[in-house]
Amino acid sequence: MTSVTIENMDLTIDEKDILKDINLELMSGKITTIIGPNGCGKSTLLKAVSNIIRASDGSVYINDLDIRQMKSKDLAKKISILSQKNRLQYDLKVHDLVGFSRYPYLKRFRGLSPEDHKMIDWALTETGADEFRDRMMSELSGGQAQRVWISLLLAQGADVLLLDEPTTYLDIHHQLETLNIIRKLNQKAHQTVVMVLHDINQALKYSDEIVVMNKGRVIKTGTPAEVLTNETLNEVFNINGKITTDPVTGKPVLTDYELFCRTVDGRES
């Protein structure tokens, strides 16, 4: 299992503070979900953890190794990220696309090894993308394409998986399908999963831990039951929610919500 620790992270882009003083310990082998309003820095945090964007200050440690001290290929073997916008500029065959995930393992002058092919096959099978492995990406539906992208993430062989809004652009059926695949994998292989989700109920349902962010800061961390209070909803999302407990899972559920006090256009709710 792999532990990820973020210490005193600040990130400034064009003199704008995107992240401020982030201290987090991500639960290894569990699913952590980051929620928060648009522009609160959720996606940036994921990118900073995977060193796609460099933090201005502070450090990220993976198993006590500072990611800045690691070679980029070694880091890619430890941590992989699925970005929100995965649009291919060019059309590729599914199998070829997933093959690129093995880039950090390739030796110069050599192609994919049997070990690489095994990982690719495993990843395609786990997500059910195996059945269309010889099709072109442009021929796939949104849900199918997302399964391919998750295969790509898996085949990279990292212990830490970061997923930035993996359900965006998908209908409700494929949203649940995607999240089920992620949960099933996490239970089988015990990767450390960190997601950004917009749907609060999905976050509550699938996560072991929830991180609430607002204006570049972490406001609250804890189990779904600890985090989901009307106070948090008021403060972070500016909504009033009705929270009940699911009789089956025992987890909290947000059953109804309404805008809280002053809305953007200034009317009282």
Add this chain to the structure above:
Amino acid sequence: MKHRWLVLLLSIFTFLSFIVAMMFGVAHYPPGEVVASLFTAGASEGASAILYEIRLPRVLAAFLAGLMISISGLVMQTVTHNDLSEPSILGVNAGANFAIVISTLLVPALSFAGMLIGGFAGGLLVGVVILFVTRFKSPIHLILAGAGISLFLYAMTDFLVITNNLGQYLAFFTSGGAAGVSLAQLGIIAPVALIIISVLYVLAKELDIFLFGDEMAASLGQNHKVYQVLTLVCAIMLASMSVAIVGNVVFLGLLVPHIVKMIAGYMHRVTIFYTGIFGGALFMLSDMAARVLNETPVNAIIAMIGLPFFIYIIRTRGRKYA
């Protein structure tokens, strides 16, 4: 399977292009004489001598130049994430051209190798300036900056050429064409081109990763900045060398990679090969047509094929740049 047929087709096309290019020109020769001349290298007079001494270098130069321009265009398209990139649009050709004229003026006895180095320096400088200004971002900026700098440099070149009575340079560089290249010059360029293309071939995997964009490249652990610079320098070297032998050729570097990508996909291990050979063959034919049509500028010939294709690209793929 598909590739076996493509390689076969391309080989036949290239071979026929070579024979046809050798046959037609100011004087026409039958295929038999063409083949015979290749085996009688020492002939000092008659058709064999003309074919071997004048036409062969020209045809080979055209092939090599077409190959270099097309591969250069392919790499530029990938590295800049821009379907419209090619050496003349990025201004690299204008830079190389300007630098070659300047260095010829400053050092009248400049050797061909010196000219090549001068041209490379000029191409590199313009490439760096344009990419620094546009930072790989918007294709619109890239085209505008390239067009602007090209126009400026061509104006400067024209000025230098006219004030120094170098009329023949002007005609040569603006119209393009492989006339007057010697086998000795090809002997300098060909090995260098071979080395550069081998480097690009070794880096094919890295070029493939560029197709995903910078973010994905970073998350796969690629030091993409290093490889971007390295591959782009290779592409600029190829383009600058082509300017030294055939002048500023437009459209070819845009046209050929797109045709290849439509047929053979995007993997660079494959596209570098196809683009090079197809580009070389196509330019051999274009140069032949230019020769037959009373030394029409070869750019005019390529533009006649290239412009409709250019418009097609803008109509079908240009929209997503908006």
